[in-house]
Amino acid sequence: LCSCYPWPVLGLPPVWYKSAPYRSRAVIDPRGVLLELGTSLPDDVEVRVWDSTAEQRYMVLPERPAGTETLSEEALAALVTRDAMIGVAKLTPPQTEDHR
């Protein structure tokens, strides 16, 4: 729970990731932290905290959004966000024409 972050993959971390509020609370109140960042998870979803260190990084594979079964690898990759890779956000399905 320092500011360790996979720079070569995600670039430099945002300020909130390196800040005291996130670092202090992520480990004791992960569900509350996610909610504060705009991600509300149902109670039956288990939350696990992976603590990166200077020596060890964790790669969190974002959950595939519904309705993306026919998407190509490139189209799927385009949906992936930094926050989903950090593990604090879910991916949103692609906008279909009906939603435009």
Added chain:
Amino acid sequence: MNGVHDMGGMHGMGPIRYVKSEPVFHAPWEGRVLAMVRAVQATGKIGGGLRPAIENITAAEYLRMSYYEKWFAALVERLVESGLVTRDEIENGRPAKRSAKAVPVLTEANAATYPTREVSARRNVPAAARFQSGQRVRAHNLHPVTHTRFATLRAREGGYDRA
């Protein structure tokens, strides 16, 4: 060390200030500090990096300073400790008379690939695993005076995964 930097599990740090699309640097000097740190680290003369110096920042200062302010303060300390630069040189902004001119390790030519070079943190220490995956373990309540990766685990019990 039982320092404020091991803040995992603390209360009272306030709300998370999430910014939707943040600039990489909030001021040009932040980028310069990052570049200076990288250039100095490339010399291999500040073993342990900035971490020891950052952890030695007093608690009130640590909480007050921004991320790159801490980096800069720690860089100055490590530069002086390592003998690369004297405190007088930092304060004057000029090299001491007759000081040797160092050859930069990080150059314009290798700067782009330097951050993504492969560096292994693996240490070949002969040691047998004391626990098996799935075993219940309880962490010692250790408070060493130097750095520890143990802080958040102290005196806690859990399932052992792997080390």
